[in-house]
Amino acid sequence: MAELANIPWNLILPILGLQLILMIVALIDLIRNQRTNGPFIMWIFIILLLNLVGPILYFIFGRRQA
Amino acid sequence: MNVLLEATGLSKRYGEQKAVDAVSFTLDAFTATALIGPNGAGKTTTLSMLAGLVTQTEGSISFEGSADQEIRSHIGFLPQYPKFFPWLSAIEFTEMAAKLSGLGAREARAEAQKTLEFVGLGKALNKRTGTFSGGMKQRLGLAQAIVHKPKLLLLDEPVSALDPVGRRQIMNLLKELQHQTTILYSTHILNDAEEMTDQLLFMQHGKLIEQGSLNEFRQRYAEPKIRIEFEGAEETQRFEQASPWKVELAGAIGWIDLTGKQVSMSDVLALLSSGRYGVRKVEKQSASLEEIFMKVVQ
Amino acid sequence: MKGFSVLLHKEWREQVRNFKLLWIPLVFIIFGIIEPVTNHFLPQIMKSVGNMPDGMDFPWPEFAPKEILVSLMGQYQSIGLLIIVLAFMGAISSERKNGTATLLYVRPISYASYFLSKWTMINILVLASVWVGFLAGWYYTAQLFGSIPAADVFAFLAAYSLWIIFVVSIVLALSAWLPTGGVAALGLFLTLIMAILDSVIGAYWTVTPWKISTYASYILMGSMDYPTFWKAAGLTVFLIILLVLFGSYMSGRNAAKTTV
Incomplete structure (x- = not known):
């Protein structure tokens, strides 16, 4: 537990928070748009599981315009 | 213009x-x-x-x-x-x-x-x-x-x-x-x-x-035709035999092609009334654009 | 410049509603924070993961604050450029391909204002992203490593911005010229790969746009030979103007290729 207390949360939290925002924005866009290049479910997993890279991949490759 | x-x-x-x-x-x-x-x-x-x-x-x-x-x-x-x-x-x-x-x-x-x-x-x-x-x-x-x-x-x-x-x-x-x-x-x-x-x-x-x-x-391009609808198919055949013009038949309906011929509507009507045919409808038809188009294309 | 402000407004709405105005700055900020934080904790991380025998002290280099910003720039020179090229490769070519451009091209717009509206908006977005990213990195560096004078940071950012404008100009000029696939390939080559090649084999020439990022880091460190920098910057500005002219011309010439 001492290890956990040593982690400087005040430094790490902003990073985690921003990544969470990025992930949520990607998910909102995905669900609202409904159209993707490739399977819809796959992109949900990519966004949720690949930290930081997942949302970027979705915005660049997964998003499809009508 | x-x-x-x-x-x-x-x-x-x-x-x-x-x-x-x-x-x-x-x-x-x-x-x-x-x-x-x-x-x-x-x-x-x-x-x-x-x-x-x-x-x-x-x-x-x-x-x-x-x-x-x-x-x-x-x-x-x-x-x-x-x-x-x-x-x-x-x-x-x-x-x-x-x-x-x-x-x-x-x-x-x-x-x-x-x-x-x-x-x-x-x-x-x-x-x-x-x-x-x-x-x-x-x-x-x-x-x-x-x-x-x-x-x-x-x-x-x-x-x-x-x-x-x-x-x-x-x-x-x-x-x-x-x-x-x-x-x-x-x-x-x-x-x-x-x-x-x-x-x-x-x-x-x-x-x-x-x-x-x-x-x-x-x-x-149009080939105007007169279309006559008779009461039955036998009436159409009877008319075709009596007609001096060529008549196309389809059951109770007959067409007279007017292209290049000196046939007037009154001639046709005169013949129809003289033979006492049972007629439902007589009309002059002009070609649809569809027909014109097919001719132009050919 | 017929239609410039109307088209600029359209570009703005596009960036807002496609979330680019949100996700691109966010990504640059995240990298801006991660860089100083990981560098700060790297010795500790190495120690806890690295199974090193007790008593052995790994001589970890002490980073100067400015070196953190330079290594953040290294991130932007790889992942950052990749994102810029891929996010904007279709700016003109996809509009042409999917036919949305048709209803613009049949109106009496000038193709220069069409191209420049995109060039302006995308530059604003990308520069803002790079700047907030570096500002976040600067703040964290100041907390973890020590402060850097603002004048040095802004001089560095100004120089690096010139390189970013050059990159955006390349991507858009290519997008006006080629289909999207070609933009991606040639765009990555002309920015990311060329910058690496120039730093590896370009020891004999100094006046090139691909060294501007290196020069920006020299400016930050205070070791820049300014006459050389101004020559390279002048050439870069000249090439940017050429790219804008080429892009405007190609937008018009390729208007016929739009899907009707």
Whole structure:
């Protein structure tokens, strides 16, 4: 537990928070748009599981315009 | 009549292939012209050249008597499948279109709203175009083409992609615009062309093979016939034997071909009454555009 | 410049509603924070993961604050450029391909204002992203390593911005010229790969846009030979102007290729 207390949360939290925002924005866009290049479910997993890279991949490759 | 646009010897070559080959025609102001032809005849390429999208390989286009006008300032264009930025609403798109065609900010807003209401999108003004159905897109496409009141309206297959109801509705809108502006529209559906046209242009394999008004075409190509509906098939046969003219038979119906013959309606009626036939209906028929088209193409 | 402000407004709406205005700055900020934080904790991380025998002290280099910003720039020179090229490769070519450009091209717009509206908006977005990313990195560096004078940071950012504008100009000029696939390939080559090649084999020439990022780091460190920098910057500005002219011309020439 001492290890956990040593982690400087005040430094790490902003990073985690921003990544969470990025992930949520990607998910909102995905669900609202409904159209993707490739399977819809796959992109949900990519966004949720690949930290930081997942949302970027979705915005660049997964998003499809009508 | 005032000539609005004159195309002289318009050609477009893509490599070896001639998409449009030496096409010449004039559009009179406030008339509607139908550009008819099968798929791949060069209709879209012709319209694209007039719209300033594609530069012709040869030939010239003169607008209001001048060849070096910025023609894009005077036209409204509706592609066969109009595509919109899905993240803009109908009113935002139409307003942008109006501004790009030179309307001031306030005028653009007012005209955009008015035009969208005219095409029946009054309830969808603020909806994103990405959510629009095919019929709504066609209406929006029409709205963006007319919002700036262009002198020439170019429409590429304006109703071909629509279901019968949508087709009827758009056709009615177009008829409201007829004679308010000059319209050139392409179609491969001849019934549509028959409905709204002062001039017909027939295209095939990139060439303009015939042009004229619908009446001129009828006189030139039509084979007028007299159609007689009898009460039964045996009556038809009896008439055929008595008739000095050749009669085509189909059950209770007989046709007399009038082409090149000196047969008048009263002659036919006289014969009918003399033989005491049981007749339901007698009428003179002129050829439909469909039949004319088949003849022109052959 | 007919239609410039109308088209600029359209570009703005596009970036807002496609979330690019949100996700691109966010990504640059995240990298801006991660860089100083990981560098700060790297010795500890190595120690806990690295199974090193007790008593052995790994001589971890002490980073100067400015070196953190330079290594953040290294991130932007790889992942950052990749994102810029891929996010904007279709700016013109996809509009042409999917046919949305058709209804713009049949209006009396000038292709220069069409191209410049995109060039302006995308530059604003990308520069803002790079700047907030570096500002976040600067703040964290100041907390973890020590402060850097603001004048040095801003001089560095100004120089690096010139390189970013050059990159955006390349991507857009290519997008006006080629289909999207070609933009991606040639775009990555002309920015990311060329910058690496220039730093590896370009020891004999100094006046090149691909060294501007290196020069920006020299400016930060205070070791830049300014006459050389100004020559390279002048050439870069000249090439940017050429790219804008080429892009405007190609937008018009390729208007016929739009899907009707």
